[in-house]
Amino acid sequence: MPTDHPAPSPRPRGWLSRFDTLRVKLFLAIAGANVVLVMTAYLIYSWSFDKGLVEYLNKADENRLQPMIVRLAEGYRQNGNWAWITEDRQRWQDLSREVLGTGRMPRRPGELAPTPPAQTPSDAQPHNPSPQAPPAGAPPSGPPAPNVPPTFTIDPRLLLLDPQRNLLAGPEGRTEQAVLKAIVVNEQVVGYLGYVPRLQMVASLERVFLAQQTRTFAAIALGMLAAVLLNAALIARWLSRRLRVLGDGTAAVAQGDYSVRLPTRGHDELAQLAEAFNHMATSLQAAQQARQQWIADIAHELRTPLATLRAEIEALQDGIRQPDTANLDSLAQEVSRLTRLVEDLRLLSLSDLGALDYRFAPLDLGRFVGHHLNDAASLSGTPLHVRTELEQGVEVRADGDRLDQVLNNLLQNTLRYSASPATLQVEVRRHDTEAQLTWEDTAPGVPPAALPRLTERLYRVDESRASASGGSGLGLAIAHAIIEGHGGRMQASASPLGGLRWDIWLPLNPEPANA
Structure with missing residues (x-):
């Protein structure tokens, strides 16, 4: 019964396929992240500048109001009350402009000078035609200052309040928003001078300066945005080019x-990936x-015995050789x-599949090797001098049967x-957590x-000795595969006896012998 496999997702066609590329995705990812950073930096900088400017102006207002x-x-102190202000609002305006450094504003045409406050009989002075100083709080005499708008417009935001915080002078409805500064005479609070702080609106030069800074920040942000887009395009092109080379190499290997290298x-990391790819291609x-x-x-190995079998069978079929015991033994061999x-x-x-069976059991390696060599020497029929330690x-x-295969292959x-x-020299020693088996024979060497290999x-x-040796x-x-299956290792080297030396290491049994 056929199994259902999920259908692969269809790839976009037409003009959409031009945007479904790693280069475009990298560009969008890098550019998008940088655009967000630029816009965030611009907003934070603008907010910080606006807030800092407003705080600076408010502090400047407080210093100027002192x-x-x-x-x-x-x-x-001279008049004993606020009547000289409340009865002459023009004096309040003139005083604020004079103290704030913009000079006295001229009076309207036809407007008379304010009447000085009433004096008590004790304060009366004899007539003196000489000029006298104007009373405190009165605007100074002299030519009127030119009608120039103040650079820092603070007077429309000034308020004068009595000790009960009732409005005496200034705009109506701004008392709750005002910052009050106490007016102290003879250690008593006689009133409050308040001002409405600048929140988000600035006037005249401040607003012009803010607009100029905004344009400057916007130009900087646009320049950074252009640099970000160019940088993202270059990075995306560089990365996509290197990844395209890797994709072409992968396709060639597939x-x-x-x-291909x-x-x-x-x-x-891309260079390391290329090196790993080259190593993989070399291994493949x-x-x-x-x-x-x-x-x-x-x-080749199968052809040699099959050719011998075929030749001998054809000789028997053609009657050249008789099916006697010698010929049958040759076939059996x-x-x-x-x-x-x-x-x-x-x-x-x-x-290779990891399916080779092992039946592990505790085994005395020295005794096991000694028994194997004794049995093999009696059956080999070949003169061999064996020295053991x-x-x-x-x-x-270990698995005794598999280990017996290893020793038999080494002996053969x-x-x-x-x-x-x-001459064969075999040694078994203990080394920390391992057992070492050394197998050395005489010349010729390798x-x-x-x-x-x-x-x-x-x-x-020597390929020429293959058939003769069998x-x-x-x-x-x-x-080698059996030793690795036991968790050991096997290494070949030149023997001092003139032949080949094999060193085999096997892990010792971690359990006690009587366990």
């Missing part, structure tokens, strides 16, 4: 071209070559050779490739360049 408080206190520039190329060589070697080869291939395939009590957790390798009379499948140092080139590969 002389006004002094003048009002002097006027109250099509079976393992020779990516250029590595710099030391950033080596695996492909090994697979091809593996197939060719298997075909070739069949056994094929069987061993197929079994070895099966073991390696199971090892086997430490007892070196216990490992020694018997096949060591010149007669051969070239240093071939040592790392001895555990490769179907590899032989080996398939899989024994050491099987031994």
